[in-house]
Amino acid sequence: MDEVDRSILAVLEQNGRISNNELAARVGLSPSPCLRRVRQLEEAGVIRGYRALIDPAAVGRSLRVFAGVRLMRHTRADVVAFERGITQLPEVVACHHITGNFDYLLQVEVADLPAYEGFHANQLAALPGVATVTSYVTMKTLSPEAI
Known part of the structure; x- marks a missing residue:
């Protein structure tokens, strides 16, 4: 895991519903490599899921x-x-x-x-x-x- 992966995780922790295009822009990648990294993080179990925070x-x-x-x-x-x-x-x-x-x-x-x-x-x-x-x-x- 490198700094780009850590940046992706930090953004997703704040907003798990962010679009891939917006995520890519925030972490300084183009959309395809960004999506590939997110999928790798999911497959590796680093990202365990997404959920709604209910009041x-x-x-x-x-x-x-x-x-x-x-x-x-x-x-x-x-x-x-x-x-x-x-x-x-x-x-x-x-x-x-x-x-x-x-x-x-x-x-x-x-x-x-x-x-x-x-x-x-x-x-x-x-x-x-x-x-x-x-x-x-x-x-x-x-x-x-x-x-």
Whole structure:
């Protein structure tokens, strides 16, 4: 991967729907070599896909909570059971297996605090192997452009 590939990736990270002609102009290539490089990056798995970023509030998920989850035990069976269960919960938009005070850090999006309370009590805490859940309610999210 060279500097041109890195430039292509930087532009696509900001706008995955940019036309090939515009992308080529921004990175200083003609359209054909640019498209060839993008396809190579896709085939190599560097570009894993394209997606729409949805405003959570617009779809009734205006409350974002980060939840630290600690498991009772760390046997392979317990980890697999928890991970299988957590992937079935649509409120969980990201799940990270981490080091530190928690075993997992979840990003949860729901309508409001009562919805999170129900999710926490009836779904999250009921998953196999969950010992504790510590919740952090997001008050404001800064975009990279605002930092």
